[in-house]
Amino acid sequence: MQTTMELLNKALEKKSATEWSKDYNINPSTIACAKRTRRLSPLLAANLAIDLGADAKHWATIAAIESERDSPLKERLRKKLGRVKSVNRP
Numbered sequence: 001m002q003t004t005m006e007l008l009n010k011a012l013e014k015k016s017a018t019e020w021s022k023d024y025n026i027n028p029s030t031i032a033c034a035k036r037t038r039r040l041s042p043l044l045a046a047n048l049a050i051d052l053g054a055d056a057k058h059w060a061t062i063a064a065i066e067s068e069r070d071s072p073l074k075e076r077l078r079k080k081l082g083r084v085k086s087v088n089r090p
Helices: 004-014 015-022 028-037 042-052 056-066 072-080
Strands: none
Touching: 004 015, 004 028, 004 042, 004 056, 015 028, 015 042, 042 056, 056 072
């Protein structure tokens, strides 16, 4: 997985959006909005990662980078992190 949408899709293979919403005590529209905008908040990405057995710090970082506009600073950070191969919204 390289994008937060891939993380979300993996989570939705495990449980429905309604189930995740109940588990996290969030409005189901939060997940629908994430799917529509094709980005997760760092907080939601990290929590999904925890429940999927992935690195929460890594996914919070990817979500934060994905939320930024393309810029030289974003590209510099992406290169520095190295293992973050894709941080652009598809």
